[in-house]
Amino acid sequence: MVTDVMEPQTEVRPTVATLPFWANPRLGLLVVIAVLVVVFSSLRSSFLNVDLTIVPMQADLSVFVVVGLAQLAVLSLGHMNMAVGRMAAISGFATGYAYDKWSAPLVVGLLVGLAVGALVGALAGWIIAATGVNSFVVTLAMDFGLLGLVSLLYSRFSDGVAFHVRPAGMDALRFDTFSDYCSGNVCGPQVPLVVPIALVAAVVVGLLFRRFRVGREILMTGSNLRAAALSGIPTGRRIVQAHALSGLLAGLAGFLLAANNGAFSANIGDQFLIPSFLGPVLGGTLLAGGAVSVIGTILGATLTEVIQTGLNLLQFQVQDLNVFIGLILLAALSLDRVRHVLAERRGARI
């Protein structure tokens, strides 16, 4: 689902159709994922073990899909969000605070966290839109600021490290899969309860950029700011909205991670920055803005997750994982480049 507003509406279908099928990065990702799954499961049969591998993998994947979407929300503008991890942390703090101090129910705390995430994101967007300063700098500065703020808040309002209070339903999110819920003899699949949350987020973001006016206008702003402004799009407002969406999704990712770990701690989001770029970039979203691919982001995140789990089972050390993930990122992008050049030679317009 590549959404590209650069091309005139009438021409979108024909140009896509003239590209050879192998020039579609999504298809390539799917093939690579399939091959890796076959390789890993033939090397280690435990790769297909539902309880030990498949279920935790889905839970992790839900977090990283949402993290990828948080970055994708601003990549649509050609912006970056270097504070994606820390926005997750501050939003997680707000959620934990609501549970701890107000004894808020699960959903209310989540909404508080999402609102805080969206507000912080909107603040970043507002600074960028109002001053014209590069998004990289603004979010980098916010990352520094939030890093300090989050630890200060945790040491002031919690036992110093984390909120351990868990409202009703939190443990279910952490441990249960749909197979624990049966009606009669029919039980659900072995899918953790966090997965549908991530899926809903993906579908909403996908629809937003494909069908809704706001999303289309954000993409338009990303592909050509001046042209968008001249066409009467309130570009400033769209920038604020895209960053708010990024903050909100970062908050959601933080919540999912906290649900998986069982506590809201200050180090939520520490590991978010690199994966947030891996998913969208592997999936074919450009840094230049104007085009996003939600399905690509899901596939890109899946690829990283499959590699991590597989190499873990093969007893590679964490540091070796990094080497392989980096190499695969480079290889995938270089192949993408080769594919484009070849497709161009065949006369297809890209």
Added chain:
Amino acid sequence: MTVLERFDRATIQTSLRSTEFTLAVLAAVGFTVLASTTHGNLLTADTLKALFQFLAVPMVIGLAQMVVLGVGQMNLSVGVLTGFCSVITAYLMVQSGWPAWLAVLAALVVGLGVGTVNGLLVVLTRINGFIVTLATMTIISGLRYGVHGTATFQNYSPQLVRLGQGSVLGVPAIFIGAVIVAGLLAVFFRRMSAGRRLLASGGNPLAARLSGISNDRSIVIAHALSGLLAGVAGVFIVASSGSVNASIGDDLLLPSFAAPIIGGVALAGGVVSVLGTCLAAFLIRLVDVAQAQYGINPRWVDLIVGAVVLGAVLISQLRSRVSGGSP
């Protein structure tokens, strides 16, 4: 990356010079205030030595980032590469029994080599430099642990450590080293044609190409130089700390951007400021020292540095808008 309005070149130069001036004033004021409020504690030989001892690495790291920003690129691998080089230096001395000077040289070569690979990857694949260095950063952060796991190296070359922790006339030796590096870099960008070409490529790639400059070569040179500087920073760490492990460099990435950005270096490329970057690194170091002197929660440092980065950018934006008319 984003829509950064192109400024008139002269305006940039003026605003850069005034940024440097502002930073110098800020640094002097900050230093004076800190010295007077701590009852002269800052001026004792030990505190002063520590102030400059730990300024050397952030300064060189900031310069390493500044060089690539000059051609409009970014180098995310700068922090982990520093760690990698320092681990390699220690490994060669402890495990392979190499003499210190050879190990140092090897670390510099490794830095230069990795930087060159970064540059070649950017040029050959035409992938965005941000993504290429994101990938190499991931790879190097893994390799770093591949050298010797999580273990710590220590008890290597006493001469090197004595040099790194020693001082000349009360000034720490590695700070002198950092100042020399900064001076050489300033000469490179101001006087040498390679440096001028690099800035030309960063400022306006099309114009540079039309004047016969190879932008590809500029990009490779910038990345190679950035890698070399990361190697220098790695050597400084080995020499000054006396023990190194693979976690070095994890917390250097964001500070590497803070110094050049506060120092007035444009992300769009074409403008560098060695002096501004060094002064900004000094200011950040002052915040660190203030935290230690007043016994503030260290977390405030991050908060303050974030605010300073944002403030510096906003002010320079505002100033160019006022002075330049249409930005």
